[in-house]
Amino acid sequence: MTRHIPFALAPLALAALLTTAPALAQQDPAARAASLVAQMTLEEKAAQLGNDAPAIPRLKIPKYNWWNEGLHGVARAGYATVFPQAVGMAATWDEGLMHDVGDVIATEFRAKYLATRAPDGGTDWYRGLTVWSPNINIFRDPRWGRGQETYGEDPYLTSRIAINFIHGLQGDDAQSFKTIATAKHFAVHSGPESNRHREDVHPSPHDLEDTYLPAFRATVTEGKVASVMCAYNAVNGIPACASDDLMEQHLRRAWGFKGFVVSDCGAAANIYRDDSLHYTKTPEQAVAASFSAGMDLICGDYRNKMTTEAGPIVNAVRQGELKEAVVDRALVRLFEYRIRLGLLDANPPQAYAAIKPTDNDTPAHRAVALKTAQEAMVLLKNDGLLPLKKTPKTIAVIGPNADSEDALVGNYNGQPSHPVTVLAGIRARFPDAKVVYAPGTGLVGPAEPPVPDENLCVDAACRTPGLKAEHFEGPDLAGTAQGAVEKNARAAWQEGGHNASARWSGYLKAPRTGDYSLRYLSNAGYRIWVDGKQIVDAWDVTDSPSIEAGKAKLQAGKTYPIRIEAVQRGARGDQKLVWSTPIDASREAVDLARRADLVVFVAGLSANLEGEELKLQVPGFAGGDRTSLDLPAPQERLLEQVVGTGKPTVLVLMSGSALSVNWADKHVPAIVQAWYPGGEGGHAVAGLIAGDYSPAGRLPVTFYRGVDGLPAFTDYRMDGRTYRYFKGDVLYPFGHGLSYTTFRYGTPALSAPSVAAGSPVNVDVEVANTGKRDGDEVVQLYVAKPGDAANPTLAGFRRIHLKAGERQRVTLALDARALSQVDAAGARKVVPGAYTVYLGGGQPGHAQTVKVALTVTGTAFGLPK
Template sequence: MKFKLKISLCLFLALPLSVIAQNKYPFQNTKLDFKKRVDDLVSRMTLEEKVGQMLNAAPAIPRLGIPAYDWWNEVLHGVARTPFKVTVYPQAIGMAATFDKQSLFKMADYSASEGRAINNKAIEMGRSGDRYVGLTYWTPNINIFRDPRWGRGQETYGEDPYLTSVMGASFVKGLQGDDPKYLKAAACAKHYAVHSGPEPDRHVFNAEVSKYDLWDTYLPAFRKLVVESKVEGVMCAYNAFQTQPCCGSDLLMVDILRKQWNFTGYVTSDCWGIDDFFKNHKTHKDAASASADAVLHGTDVECGTDAYKSLVKAVKEGKLLESQIDVSVKRLFMTRFKLGMFDPKEMVKYAQTSSSVLESDEHKAHSLKMARQSIVMLKNKNNTLPLSKSVKKIVVLGPNADNPIAILGNYNGTPSVLKTVLQGIKEKLPNANVVYEKAINFTNDTLLAYRNYSNQCSFDGKQGFKAEYFANNELKGNPVSRQEQSLEHAWQEGQQVGEGIVARNFSARYTTNYLSDADGPVTFEIEGDDGYRFKVDGKEVINAWTRNRWGAQQYKLLAQKGKSYQIVLEYWQGDGKANIKLSAGNYQKTNFIALVERIKDADAIVYVGGISPQLEGEEMKVNFPGFSGGDRTSIMLPKVQTDLMKALHGTGKPVVFVMMTGSAIAIPWEAENIPAIVNCWYGGQSAGTAVADVLFGDYNPAGRLPVTFYASDSDLPNFSDYSMTGRTYRYFSGKPLYGFGYGLSYSSFKYEQLIMPAQIKGGARLNLSVAITNTSNITGEEVVQLYISNPNSKVKSPIKTLKGFERIVLKPGERKVLKFSLSPRELSFIKEDGVAQVIKGKLVISAGGSQPDEMNPTSGNLLKKTITIL
C-alpha cells in the first residue's frame, strides 16, 4: 500500500499544474501579472501551509496543486552536488584570476542551462522536490577575501571590492538570463555582509567594523548586485554584526538592504543559521523568538533546520502577525513564478532545455578555456618555460600531481572525465618517458605505500566485502545487501546507492575477513565523509562517528601470517557528497637522496604541490600542521615541500613548481631559487590539460592574481580583526612577494598615450584611453588595469584601488586602444561616516599590466597622469 502511495505522489508531482487543479484559481491564470497571481495564491493558504513554504525543503500543497520544492542548490563553478554528470569549471578564485568578465558571464550562462536541464529532468522523474535539482542557486559568494588564512576564500572573487563587484555582476547576468519575463535561474549574493572567517568561530563570532570599512570594503559588491544587477536572492551570514545575528541585523537587513537599496527579492538564512540565534549567539531565548525576529528583519527562508516551524506558535503568541508572514511567503512565490514554475512548459523557453546540454562540447571547451585563462605564471627565469616537447624523460612529482580532489575544488559537481596534471603531461608527451612519484604528502614525507589487499578479503567464501546499505543514517531496519570487491565509493548527494536508497541520510556496513599473508604491521586507512567506525575482531579501534568531513584516520594492525581478522567498517552520510574508502599498506619515509638519484637523468622536473580542498574549506575537521578547522594557521608553504624542492633544485635540472591553491601561499625560498613557478588554483575538470598547454607552450598564460601573495605570516594582522588596516593591496604598506594583479606572459607589451583631460567638474564622468602594443613575436593576452590613488593624505582612502580592467588578445606587433569611462561613484571615496563623496582636488590615474609601483616585466612600462577634480 505504501509503495502504491509513493508512485501516486510521484505521478502527482510530475503532472502539469493545469491537469492537477484544472485552472480553477486566479493564480493559475497566466494572463494575470505575477503580483496578482502571488497575492491570490497566498490568500488561499493556511498559516501552517505558509510557514511550511518558508523552509528550504518546502512541502507540496496538493489541494492547491503546489508541488514540493527545495530551495537549496549551488552553482559556484558549475552546477554542484547534483546526482547528474555536469561540466566543472575552475574554482571561483581561479575564475577571478582570468580577469575576464565575458568568460565568467558565459560560464554562468552555460551552468544555468545545465541547471535547467537537470531541473527539467527531475520534474520528468517526479523528483522536483529533491535537493540540488532546483533553480534557486545560493551563489555567488561575494565576500571579500580579506585574509588568506580563510579556508572559504577560494569560493570568492578575491580581495578587491571592484573586481568582486564586476565579476559578481557578470555571473548574475549570465545565470539569470535576459528573458523579459522569466528568470533562467535565480542567483543569490552571499554571505551578507561582514563574513570571512575564522571558520571555527563563524557561529559565535561578532564582527565589529568602522562605517568606513563597512562601506569602503564589505558592502560595495553587495550594493552592485542588489541595486544594479537585480540579483534575485541574498543569503545572510552566520556571524553576528554589531551584536545582532546578521539575519536579524537592524542595519544590514532593514536599513540598508530593504530601505536604502529597495531590495524586493528573497533572503535565505545560511544553513542552520537561525539556530545560532538561540544556541550560539544567545541573543534569543528559543526557536520561536529567534524565528519571529529573523522574519521581521526580512529573512524569508530558513535553511538546514526547522526552527521556522515554530513561527505558527510565534504568531499565536503575538510575536509577529500573520500578515508579516505573508510578506515573506509572497516574496518566495514571486521568485518561483518568475522562474516559470507555475506556467505551461511551452510558455517558458528555459523549461524546454534538453538534457543534451549537460557536458556539451561547447561547455567542456569553455571549461578548458577558463582553466587556461586562470593560470598565473609567477616566475620564468631565463625562459625556463615553455619546456620542449622533445624531452625524452620528464619527472612529475608531488601530492597534487595526480589528485582529482584538488582540481575539483569545493562546492563542485562531478564530470564524466577529468584531467590531473600527470594525465595532461602524459597526453602532451605520448613518446616521452613520464615518470611519476607522489614523493610526499602535503605536510609530511611519510607515505602510506598502498597495496592491493582485495585478494586477502572474503566473506562467506566470496572475495570482497559484504555491503549492507540502510535508508537512514543509523544502520537501522532492513538493509539492501550485495557483495563488493573493494571499498572505494564516491557519490554525489541524491545519487543511487542501492535499490530504493539514495546518497542522502543513509548508512552502510561493510564486513569482511582479512587473511594476513605475512607477520608484521599493516596499516588500514579510512577516508570518509561524514562519519565512520572501524572494528577489528569485534573491537572498535576507530570512532569518527561524529561529523568528520574530509577526515582520514589509520589503525595499525600487528598481524600474524595465516591468521584471519574480521574487519567491519560502518559509515553514515548526511547531506553533501558521500565518500568512503578503505586502504591498506605500510608507511615509508621518503628518502630524498635516493629519490634524487633515481631522477637525476631527467630532462626536466615538474613538482605539483601547494595545498588542496582536503586541507582548506568550510568548517572542516583538519588538524595538520598549519591548518585548523578549514582555515590555515600559517600561509607558509608546508616545510616538507620546500625541503623537497631544495633537493630537486640541487640536481641542476630545470625545476618547475606547479602550485595548486585556493588562497595565497608564502613561498619566499621558491620565489628566490626555483626558476619557473606557475599557479593554477583548483582548475576544474580540464586543469591538467590547461597546465600542460602552458608548460609546453601551446597556450600563452595571462592570468592575474586576485589576491596579494604575502612574503610571510608576519605580514598579516590578527585573523579575527575585521579592520582593513594593513590588509590587501589597498591598505598593505609592506612589500608583497607577488602583488594583486600580477602575472607574467610569454609575450611582452608596451603602453603609451594615456589620454585624459587635465581636469573635470565634480560629479562628471572621466573618459580616458590608453594604447597597448604587443612588442613580441608571439600572440598573447594582456590584462590592462586601471587604478586611482589620492595623494591627499588628509583624506582617508586606499593607497591605490582598481577601477577598471580589460583582458585583450594582441597578435605580434598589434596595437589596440582601450577606452575607459569612470562614473562619479568610481571617482568617489568613502568618508569616515560611511558616505560616498567625490573627492575634490588631485587624483592620480595609472594604466598598465600591474598595480602602480609594482612593475610587471612582461607588461613593460606603466603610465601615470594626474587629474584635478573641481
Template sequence: MKKITLGIGLLISTVSAVSAQTVGTEPFRNTKLSVEQRIENLLGLLTVDEKIGMMMDNSKAVPRLGIPAYGWWNEALHGVARAGTATVFPQAIGLAASWDVPEHLKTFEMISDEARAKYNRSFDEAGKTGRYEGLTFWTPNINIFRDPRWGRGQETYGEDPFLTASLGVAAVKGLQGNDPDYFKTHACAKHFAVHSGPEWNRHSYNAEISHRDLYETYLPAFKALVIEGNVREVMCAYNAFDGQPCCANDFLVSDILRGKWKYDGMVVSDCWALADFYQKKYHGTHPDEKSTAADALKHSTDLECGDTYNNLNKSLASGLITEKDIDASMRRILKGWFELGMLDPKSAVRWNSIPYTVVDSEEHKQQALKMARKSIVLMKNEKSVLPLNKSIKKIAIVGPNADDGIMQLGNYNGTPSSTVTILEGIRAKLPSTEIIYEKGCEIADPSARTLLAKNFKSQKNGAPGMKVEFFNNPDWQGTPANTSVNNSAINYSSFGGTQLAPGVNRENTSARISGTFTSSYTGEVVFSAFTSDVYTLLIDGKEIATRKGPDARHPSEFPVQMQKGKEYQVELCHSQKGKYVSIGFEVYRKDPVNFADVKEKVKDADVIVFAGGLSPSLEGEEMLVNAEGFKGGDKTNIELPKVQRELLAELRKTGKPVVFVLCTGSALGLEQDEKNYDALVNAWYGGQSGGTAVADVLFGDYNPSGKLPVTFYKNIAQLDNALSKTSKHEGFENYDMQGRTYRYMKEKPLYPFGHGLSYSAFSYGNATLSKNSIGTNETVTLSVPVTNTSGKNGEEVVEVYVKRNNDPLAPVKTLRAFQRVSVPSKNSKTVQLTLSPDSFMFYDEKADDLVSKPGDYTILYGGTSADSGLKSLPLKVK
C-alpha cells in the same frame, strides 16, 4: 509578467514546473494577470500553516492547490553541483584569475543552461522537486578574501571589491538570463555581510569594524549585485555584526539592504544559522526558538535554510509576530515561484525548452578548457625556462597533486564525466617522451602512505573491498537501507544535504563498514577513521578506537601491529548525532618519505615538474581536518606544507630546471621556497580540464595571461605585522583592512595583486584622459596604448587604479577599471576604459556612506598593481 524586478528572489526553483494537468481555475494560475494580483490571490488561499510550511528550504507541498514540495537549496559555484554529471569549470578563485568578464558571463550562461535542462528532466520525467533539483542557486560567494588563511576564500573572486563586483554581476546575469518574462534560474549573493572566516568560530563570531571598512571593502560587491545585477536572493551570514546576528541585523538588513538599497528580493538564511541565535555555545542572543524565528522574520529573513521557522506558529500565538509579518515575507517567496514560471504551463516559459543534451556537451567542455587556460597565472619564469620544448627526451613529474583529479574539482563542485590530471595532460602532450612519475609525498603528511584497500574482502572469501551497510536509524537495527561493497578508500558525506547512498535518510542514520583484512607485511598497519559523530573501530571484536560525540576531539590514526598473511576481521560502526554525516576510513602503511630516493629516480630527467600546493581536502568549509598548519578548514599559517618544502629542496639538488605547478585555492607564503624552483605556474583548482590546460601552458600551446586576484605575501609575519593594533581581535580574526590586501598594504609582497607573466612582452605607451578635470557626476575616458613587442601573439589585462591624493584614510590605490585584450605580435592597440563617478566614491563620515569626493587624484595604469609596473596621470575632480 514583464516586471519581474519586484522581488522574491532567493530560493525559488524546483516548484515552478507544475504542469498543465494540475492547473486549476484559481486566479493565481492566470498568466494574464499581474504578478502582484497572482501573489495576492494565492496568499489569500493559503492557510497560516501552509504559508509557514513554504518558508523553509524544504518547502512543503500544498496538494489542494497543486503546489508541489520544493527544495530551495541548490549550488552552482563553478558548475551545477551535487546533481549528477555536469561540466566542472575552474574553482571561483581560478575564474577570477582570468579577469575576463565576457567569458565569465558566457560560462554562467552555460551553467544555467545545464541547470534548467536538469530541472526540466528531473521534474518532467521523475516528478522530483527535492534538494539540488531546483532552479534557485546559492551562488555566487562575493565575500572579500581579506586573509589567505580562510579556507573558503577559494569560493570567492579574490580580495578586491571592484573585481569581485564585476565578476559577481556577470555570474548573476548569466544565471538569471535575459528574458523579459521569466528568470532562467535565481542567483544568490552570499554571505551578507562581513563574513570571511575563521570557519571554526563562524557560529559565534561577532565582527566589529569601522564603517569606513564596511562601506569601502565589505559592501560594494553586494550593492552592485543588488542594484546592477538585480540578484533575486541574498543570503545572510552565520556571524554577528556589532552584536546582532546577521540574519536579524538592524543595520545590515533593515537599514542598508532593505533601506538604502531598496532591495525587494528574498533574503534567505545560511543553513541552520538561526539555530545559532538561541544556542548558548554560539551567539546565544535569543532565549528560545520562537523568539529567534520572530526576530529573523521581522528583519525580513524570508526563507530559512533549517527548521527554526517551524516555531513561527508559537511566535504567532505568543504575539511576537502577526500574520501580516508572515505575509510580507510570503509575498517575496511567492514572487520567486512566479518569476521562475514554476506555477505556469511549461509552454509559457521559453527556458523549459532547453534540451538535456546541453549537459556535458562538447561546447561546454571546450569552455571549461578555455577557462582553465585563462585562469593559469605564470608567476615566475627565470631565464625563460618556460615554455618547455616538446622534443624533450625525459621529463620527471613529481608531487602529490600531479595525478589527483579530485583535487582539481575544488569544493562546491559537480561531477564531470571525465577529468584530465596534470600527469595525464602531459602524457597526452608528449606521447613519445620518457616520463618518470613519482608522487614523492602526501600534501601535508610527513610520511609516505601506501593504501591497502585492496587487501580487503567483504567477507571471508567474498568480493574484493569492504561491505558498507547504511541503516535509517541510529542503532544498526533491522534491514539495511542500502548495502554495497567499496574497494577503495571509504569517504561518505552528507554535508550540504547530499545523500549517503540511495534510500538512506539524511538524518538519524547509522553505518557498519566491515571486511576481512589480510596483511601483506609484518609491522604496523594504520587504520584512519576521521568521522563526524560517534563511532567504534573493532578488530577481531576488540575495540581499537572510539569517539563519543560530535564535539569530542579525537586522533584519526590508529597503528596496529599485524602479521604478514594473517586475516583480521575489521568493523567500523558509526552513528549519526548531528545534522551532517562524514565517514572517512582508510587503511595504509606509513613509511618515512625517502627524499633521497625520489631525487635518485628523477636526477637524469631534463626537467622536473613538481605539482604540489594545497587541496580542497585541507582547505574549505568548516572541515574536520587533522593536519599540521590547518584548523577547521582554514590555515593557521600560509607556508607550503613542510614535507613539500623539503621535497622541493631535494629536487633542487639535482641541478635540473624545476617547474613548480602550484594547485591552490588561496595565496601561500613562498618566500623561503623561491630558491628551489625556476618557474612558478599557478593552476589553482582547474576543474575537469585543468591537466590539459597546464600542459598547454608548460609547452607553449597556450600563452598564459591570467592575473592574480589576491596578494601573495612573503610570509604570515608580513601580513600580521601590518594589521591594525586597535582591534580586540588578533591576526586572522581581525577584520580591519589596515595593512591587508594591495589596497592597504605598504610593504612589498612576494607577488602583488594583478601580477601575471606571459610568453609575450607588453609595453605601455603614454595614456591620455578625455578630460583633465571633471565634476563629481561626470565620467572620464582613459585611452591606453599597449604594444606587444615580442614575436608571440598574446593577451594582456590592462589594469587601472585610482589613488586619492592627500587622504591618509583612503586606500593606497584601488582598482576601478580593467580590460582583457588580445594583441598580436609586433602590434599595438589602444584600449579605452571608462571611469564612472563611482570610481571616485569614498567613505564620508557625515553621510555615513560612499560619496563622490572632489580633490586631486592619480590615475595609475599597467599590467599589475605594483608601483614599479604602473604609469600615472593626474586628474582633478571638482
C-alpha cells in the same frame, strides 16, 4: 514592470482584491503569488518558510527544496561540468567569460531539474533552480579556509566578476529567470570558521562602506541579483539575519532590492541559541526578529542540528510577536520568484524551453571549463624554463596533488565525469615522453596510496581476494543490503545518489611490519575497524571531505579483520580505502627526479585542509582555516630534495589561497598557480607547460611572505590587510601574472584633463604586443586619490587578446564612484585635487605602468550608498 501587491493587506483583503482581477492573477507573478498565499492556513504558510517546503496538493503547489549550490558548477548533484574554484575564476579577470560560465551552469541546473523533478514538478535537495552562489565576501585574510569560494580581496574586482556571473545564471529574459542567483553572505563575513556562529563583528563605518558592502551593492543595483543570503555573524551587536540596518535600510531602501533574503543554513537558529549569538531567548522571538527585519526564508542546518521548524513561526504569530502580514510579505516574495522560474507551471518559460535533460556535462560545456582553467593559470615566476623548447624524453610528475581529483575541484563542487589530473594531462599532452609518477608525500603527512588489491582478502587465509560488500539504499546501513565481493572498498557511487551507504568486511594482510595509517577517501561519513578496534570515526562528516585517519601497528604476513562503513552524500567517482605504510615514499620520488629530464612538482592544498568548518587539527591548519601560509612541511622537504637533484623543475601550486613559497621563489625556475582548476585542469596545466597558449591569469589576492606582519585573524579592521592597506614587502602582489610575450603601453589620454566632482571621465591607451607570440593581456587601471590611505586602488580592467605585433586601443570609464573615497564616518564623496591614473599589466610599483594626471574640481557629496 511587475505590479506588487501591498504587503500590509490581510489575506482576506488580498483575496478580495484578486477576485476583481482574475486575469491579472493569471498574468502577474506577484498578484498570482498573493492569491496563493491568501488561500493558505497559518500552518501551511509557516511550513513554506523553510528551505524544504512541502507540497500543498489542494493548491497545486509542489514540494520545493530551495537549497542548491552552484559556486563553480552544479554542486552535490552528481556529474556536472566543474569549473575552476571561484578564486580561480576571478584570476581570469575576464568579465565576458564569467557570463558564459554562469550561463553554462544555469543550463545544467535546468537540465538536472528536468531530469529529476517529480510528476507534479516537485524537487528534492540540490535539484531546484535557486542557486546559492556567488560568494562575494571579501577575502580579507589569507588564513580563511572559505576564501577559495570568493573572488579575492578587492571590492571592485569582486563586483565585476560577480555581476557577470549573476547575469549568466539568471539569464537575459526580463520576465523570467533561467535560475536565481544568491549573493552571500550578507554581510561582513570572512572567518574564522571556528567562531562563525558566535562572531559579533564591529567594522568601522569606513571599512563597512569602503570594503565590506560595495560588492553587495553592485550585485543588487547593477547585477539585479534576485536573492541575498544573510550571514551567520552579528554586525554591531545585531545578528545579520535580524538586522533592519542591513536588510531594510541598506538592501531595500538604499539599493532598491526587490528580491528575497534567505538565511545562511543555521543562521536563524544562531539568533536564539545560547551557544551562538543568543540575541533572543526563544525561537519565537528569533523568527519574529528576523522576518520583521526582512528575512524571507530559513535554511536549517542539518549538519549542526541547527534547524528552525515551522512551529515557532506559528507560535510567534499566535502569541502576537510576529505579524501575519509579515509572514505574507515573505511568502509573496518567495512564490513570485518560484512563478517567474516556471516552477509552478507544467512548461518552462519560453526563453528556456529548448533546454533538454541531456544538456548536462556536455563536451561543449567542458570546453568552456577548459578555456576557463587556461585563463585562470597564473605564471608566478619563470626564469626561461617555460614554455618548453622541446619535449623531454622523461618527465617525472611528483607531489601529493599530481594525481588528485580533490585538488581539481576544491569545495562546493560537482563531480567531473572525466576528471583530468595534472598527471593525466601531462601524459595526454606528451605522448612521446616517458612519464613517471610518484606522490612522494601526502599533503601534511606520508603519501597515501590506495590499499593494493592483493592486501585485502575475503577470508583469513587470503585465498579469495577482495572484500565482502553490502550496499544499502539508505544512509544508515539499515534494511536489506545488496551483497557482492569487491576489490578494495572502492565505490563509484550511483550518479546523483544522495542517500546510500555501504559496508565492506574482510581481512587486511600487512606486507611488512610497522605503523600504518588508514582512511577512507570520501566526501561524507566513514568509519574503520582493524582487528576489532575502531581506529576512525568520521561518521558525522557531511558534504565536506575529511582527512581523518586511524593508526594500526601491523606485522608482516599476518591478516587482520577489517571493516569499513561509508555514507554517500552526493556523487564521487572514486572513493576508496587508502593508507600510509612504513615505506619511505620520498625516496622513490627523488630517484625518479634524478632519472628525469624535467620534473613537474605538483604541490599545495586541498579542500580536505582548507574549507568550511572542518573537523581538522593538523600543523598549519585549524578547523578549515590556516595558521600558517607556508607550504606544508612534508611537501617543502620533498621539494627541496627534488630540486637538489639539479633537474629543471616546474612547481605547480594547487590551492584556494596564497602560499608563502619563499624558498621556491629563490630556487625553482618556474612556478605556476593553478588554483583548484576544475575537471579539465590537468589539460590546462600541461598546455601551459608545453606552450600551447600564453598564460595571462592575474592574482586576485596578495601572496604574502608569511603571517608575520598581518593583523590578528579575528581583527576585522582593514588596516594592514590586502594590497590596498598592507605596507610591507610581499612575495607576489595582487594583479601579478607573467606571460610568454611582452606588451608595451602608449601614452594614455583622458577625455578631459579636468572634471567637476561627480562627473565621469574616460581613459584611453594603446596596448601593443611586442613579443613573438600571440597572447592575452589584462589591462589594469588604478587610481591614486588625494589623501586616500588605500592608494592606488583598482578602478577598471579589461582582458584583451593580441596577436604578435598587433596593437589595440583600450578605453576604460571612470565614474563618480570610481573616483570617490570614504571618510571615517562612512560617507562616500569625491574630493577636489590632483588624481593620478595608472595603466599597465599590474599594480604601479610592482609592474611597468604608464600614468596620466587628472584634476577634479569641487566636491561631490551624497553619493548613493
